[in-house]
Each structure stands twice: as structure tokens, then as C-alpha cells.
Amino acid sequence: xxxxxxxxxxxxxxxxxxxxxxxxxxxxxxxxxxxxxxxxxxxxxxxxxxxxxxxxxxxxxxxxxxxxxxxxxxxxxxxxxxxxxxxxxxxxxxxxxxxxxxxxxxxxxxxxxxxxxxxxxxxxxxxxxxxxxxxxxxxxxxxxxxxxxxxxxxxxxxxxxxxxxxxxxxxxxxxxxxxxxxxxxxxxxxxxxxxxxxxxxxxxxxxxxxxxxxxxxxxxxxxxxxxxxxxxxxxxxxxxxxxxxxxxxxxxxxxxxxxxxxxxxxxxxxxxxxxxxxxxxxxxxxxxxxxxxxxxxxxxxxxxxxxxxxxxxxxxxxxxxxxxxxxxxxxxxxxxxxxxxxxxxxxxxxxxxxxxxxxxxxxxxxxxxxxxxxxxxxxxxxxxxxxxxxxxxxxxxxxxxxxxxxxxxxx
Amino acid sequence: xxxxxxxxxxxxxxxxxxxxxxxxxxxxxxxxxxxxxxxxxxxxxxxxxxxxxxxxxxxxxxxxxxxxxxxxxxxxxxxxxxxxxxxxxxxxxxxxxxxxxxxxxxxxxxxxxxxxxxxxxxxxxxxxxxxxxxxxxxxxxxxxxx
Numbered sequence: 001x002x003x004x005x006x007x008x009x010x011x012x013x014x015x016x017x018x019x020x021x022x023x024x025x026x027x028x029x030x031x032x033x034x035x036x037x038x039x040x041x042x043x044x045x046x047x048x049x050x051x052x053x054x055x056x057x058x059x060x061x062x063x064x065x066x067x068x069x070x071x072x073x074x075x076x077x078x079x080x081x082x083x084x085x086x087x088x089x090x091x092x093x094x095x096x097x098x099x100x101x102x103x104x105x106x107x108x109x110x111x112x113x114x115x116x117x118x119x120x121x122x123x124x125x126x127x128x129x130x131x132x133x134x135x136x137x138x139x140x141x142x143x144x145x146x147x148x149x150x151x152x153x154x155x156x157x158x159x160x161x162x163x164x165x166x167x168x169x170x171x172x173x174x175x176x177x178x179x180x181x182x183x184x185x186x187x188x189x190x191x192x193x194x195x196x197x198x199x200x201x202x203x204x205x206x207x208x209x210x211x212x213x214x215x216x217x218x219x220x221x222x223x224x225x226x227x228x229x230x231x232x233x234x235x236x237x238x239x240x241x242x243x244x245x246x247x248x249x250x251x252x253x254x255x256x257x258x259x260x261x262x263x264x265x266x267x268x269x270x271x272x273x274x275x276x277x278x279x280x281x282x283x284x285x286x287x288x289x290x291x292x293x294x295x296x297x298x299x300x301x302x303x304x305x306x307x308x309x310x311x312x313x314x315x316x317x318x319x320x321x322x323x324x325x326x327x328x329x330x331x332x333x334x335x336x337x338x339x340x341x342x343x344x345x346x347x348x349x350x351x352x353x354x355x356x357x358x359x360x361x362x363x364x365x366x367x368x369x370x371x372x373x374x375x376x377x378x379x380x381x382x383x384x385x386x387x388x389x390x391x392x393x394x395x396x397x398x399x400x401x402x403x404x405x406x407x408x409x410x411x
Numbered sequence: 412x413x414x415x416x417x418x419x420x421x422x423x424x425x426x427x428x429x430x431x432x433x434x435x436x437x438x439x440x441x442x443x444x445x446x447x448x449x450x451x452x453x454x455x456x457x458x459x460x461x462x463x464x465x466x467x468x469x470x471x472x473x474x475x476x477x478x479x480x481x482x483x484x485x486x487x488x489x490x491x492x493x494x495x496x497x498x499x500x501x502x503x504x505x506x507x508x509x510x511x512x513x514x515x516x517x518x519x520x521x522x523x524x525x526x527x528x529x530x531x532x533x534x535x536x537x538x539x540x541x542x543x544x545x546x547x548x549x550x551x552x553x554x555x556x557x
Contacts, residue, residue, distance in 0.1 A: 038454035043517070050520045054527035061531035068535045069542050075488060085477060094475050102468040105459065112458045211516040376454055382512075389510045396502045399478075400495035406482040 030377040034177070043377050049383045053390050056292075060394055063285050069403060070281060074274055081278040082405040084149055088139060089319040090403035094395060100129025101392040103138040108385045111307065111378035116371050119381070120312060123304040126388065132325060137290055137328055142335045144279075151283040157276035285398055292391045299384045306380065307371040315355060322351035333338045459517040467509040474502050 028038050035041035070080050107122035148156040155161060305316055328344030331337070373381055478498040486494065508514040513521050 011448050042454050042456065046516070046520065050523050054523050057524070057527050058531065061534060064531070065535045069538050072519050072539050073542055079488075087482070091475060091479050095472060098468060098471045098475065101471075101506065101510055102464060105464050106461070109458055109461070109464070372417060378456075382456070386511055387508055392510075393506050396506065399475075399501050400499050404478060404482050404495050406485065406488075406491045406495075 016231065028376055030372075038376065045379050045383060048387075049386050053386060056228040056390055058182075060285075060288070063281070063288065064397070067281050070277060077274045077278050078405050081275050081282075082402065084147070085282075085403050086143070087403050088340065089140050090137055091397050093133055094399045096129050096132045096136065097392050097395050100126045101134070101389055103129065104385045104388045108378070108382050111373045111381040112375055114375050116309070117306065119307050119371075119373070120304060123300055123307065126300055127297055127304070127323075129292050130300070131327070134290065134291055134297075137286070137293075137332050138327075139334055142331070143336070149279055151279065151287075155276050155279050157272040157274075157279070159276075160275060176239065239378075282402060285402070289391065289394050289398060292394070296384075296388045296391050299387060303381055303384045305372050309371055310363075312371075314358050318351045318354040318358060321347055321354060325349075325351055457512065459509065459512065459515075463509055467505050469500055470505055474498050474505075 029036055029039055035044065044285065058215030103122045103125040106121050107126060110116075110119040110122060129253035143148060148154065148161070151162040152158060172224060301316075301320060305313065308316060325344045328340045329348065480492055480497055481498075482491065485491070507524065513524070
């Protein structure tokens, strides 16, 4: 084995004897065999982490692309559907995540300066921030589930939603997946023949930047099933338009309408599917982000364990069990789904018992081992910090894109 | 440099005995590079000053408030979107530069991130350009019973 690099740690054969490759006393115990110096090891790790973060960005880039394409084509859907999201919770969650980013950045600083106690405290604070984010996320998701705005068929705008039977018969081909179309084609009732009408406008939700509400009746579905269905649709449109007109024009115009959006035919299956697609994008983006928060919290816990002294390690192992138990009980508290309680309470009891056991059996004597990190070796703290900041970074874009859609379309 | 052997000597004598003091001198985080005590090859990373961390956090909170507050003013759909995204980009740059240390790190990491973002931009822009090129619905025959 040779040291190819002419670097600082090239062992002097006179001082160190024959080069055995890894028995060099000058090496830090944290230096892996295949690196020459701690600096080279640190830089390699950091380069690897940044490349990994780039792939993370590319993965989220696919979701942002779906968002951008859909929003570019259907701005009215986003204007309407985002009013289901609670801006206050979104803003609070942004603040919580930013604060946890601060504590993480400060934790990296502490690890570089050998401030071991502060490092543990700040990593704990970061974990609390992550947990707070997940709790608020649970409140938001729960609220949507209770409004029947869950993902997929648990969304009231989905064709397969349990309350949507009456709409299934008039599915527009654009609102169907290939599988749904195939299933329909195999049913005894033939699918209505669909032909493009001459009207160039699109069916479904409409927005009109200059709308006074008077022009709503002018908009007719572009695609109609057959003559009778077309009439049925047209009358439905007119009915809905007639019902909504006073709402949109009157002083009591509700919020989503006063933002310049006109919703012509909310009973149109196609419109419903489009709103359902918004929620699909919402759940994919926030869900994948939430998974990243959980992964980040796990990594931070791992780093905290490595940074801890043997005395601090006494109380650490039961923490995740306690946290998960408490989280499940919290979810029960907001959703009243008993299953969360049945899992959460045993976990909490288990965690408490484990914690007591840890303290009872803890060694009172013997040497106290120090944490792993110091000014000479803090790369894991730094790299986990980078991951946590990336989670924050994604949310910085998700928040305005999902919660803060505003303005008049087309202006 | 004629003094190469003496540098080698200094490292070999200095590194096993006292690896730590090389960093202790940088504890007061002024962002300056390698001090006189720095040993080449030894780990040396920049420590971010607390006032920078707090200032960046404060700026991020203010910008979050701003981006929420600006939605109460209707500048039009596109302007509102541009304003929201601009604020988000400023926040992201703050996080990347200061919390993620890119300001003090090798420019190569910034290059990786920038390149990645450029490709995401190409991906999104070309996909949006492409979506205008198709009929909005399947042709009717595609879903007719055979």
C-alpha cells in the first residue's frame, strides 16, 4: 500500500518505521483507510452530500414540474382549491421549520467548537421543531380528511368518491383514466358518443378576470355526450350558474369568488377531477416533504446519540418510543380514531417503563465516555445539518406555491 | 520553496501531539482563512458567527411575514406569483449561503447546486412549452366500446 499523494500526512519512514498503511499514529481515529487526511475525508464527504442533495432536488423537481404544468394550464383550479388550505397553519409551520434550521446550524457551530452540552441541547431543540412541524401537519391533514378532501378516492372531488355515484354516469372522457374508460366500455350500458362541439372554450371550471357574473350563462361545455345529455348538462350549468350568480355578485360574495374566479359548473365531473388532481399534487408534495422531515429527525437523533456522553445516553434510547407514542395519542386527540390510541398508549407506557429501567440500571461508577464529535471531527453533524436545511429549503418553496395563491387569473 | 523539508518536519512533530489548537484560534469566527497555525491537510472548517445565524433567521422570519402579507394586496395573478417566488428565492439563497455554509465553502458545491437547478428549470420550462401542443382530450374513438 502506498500513499500516492504528496500530502501532509506522508509518514516519515525514519520516524514511523515501515509504512503499514493504517497504523500511522498521526492519524485521527476517525480517519478512514482510504483517505490521506482528515481534510480530504471531510471534503469528500461534503462533496458526496451535495451530490446527494442535488438528486433530492431533482426528485422534488419532478413534483414541482407537475405542479407548474398543471397550474399553467389550470390556474383557476389552483385559485379555487387552495382556499381549502389554512394559510395561518402554513405560516406557523414555516416559522417552526426555520427556527429548527437555526438551531441545527447552531448545533453544527457547537460541534466545531467542542461545546458538547450545547450541541446536545440544540439537537434536541431541532428535534422538537421537527416534531412541532409534524404535529401541525397532522392537524392540517386531519382537517382535510374530515372535510372529505383526502387523497385519491377519499377526496370528494374524485370520481370514485363514495358520495359521487350520481356523477359517474356522465363522465367526460377527459376525466377518466384509461382503466376507467376500459371498465366503462365493458359495462352493458354503452358509453355515450362524445363529439367535440364547435364551441372553442373549455368545459369545466371557468375564470374570467373581468367577470361581473353576467356572462356565465354564455359558457357551455365543449364536449357533450349526446343531444339529451348535452341538454341536461346545459341546464345543470344554467342552474348552478343561476344559483351562484347572486353569491358572486352580491355583497356576501365568499372569498374564493371575490378573487376573480367564476365557477361555472361545479357539478361537472371534469371540474371535480381537476380539483382532485390539485389535491393529488398537494399530498404528493407535502407528503414526500413530511417523509423527509421524519428521515431528518431520525438522522438528528442518530447524531445526538453519537454526540452524547455515556451519562447522556442513559435517557436517550426511549425517546423515539415516547415521541411516537405521544404523537399517535396527539393524532387520536384531533381525529378521534381509536386505533391511534390503541397503539399510542402502549408505546407511551413502554417508553416510560424503558426510561425508568434505563435510570435504575444505569452505571453509577466507572469512566464516562465522551461524545464522538470535536473540532477535529464534526462531519456527520455538518452533513445531517445540510440535509435538514434542504428539508427547510423545499418547504420555503412549498409554502407560497400551495398556500399563497392569489390574484386575478389572466391579469 | 526551499523550505519543504522543514514543513514536513513541522507537521510530523506537530500533528500527533496537538491536533486541536489549530482550530481553537478560529473560535471567534471571523471567517478568515488559514491562520498561521494551520497545518495543511488537517481539518479546518469555517465556524459561522452567532450574529450571522441570528440575522439570517431574523431575515427569514421577516420575509415569511412579507410573503404572507403581500397576498392581502392584489397585484394580479402573475405579479403575485412572481413576488411570492422572488421572496422564496431570496429566502432559499439565505439558507443555502449561510445555514448551509456555501458562502465559505468550495465554489464547486455551489456549481453542483446551480447546475442541478438549471436542469430542473429546463425540465419544467420545456414540459410547460410542450403541454400546449396537444389536444385537451382523448379523441372520442379512443374510449368508444369496441
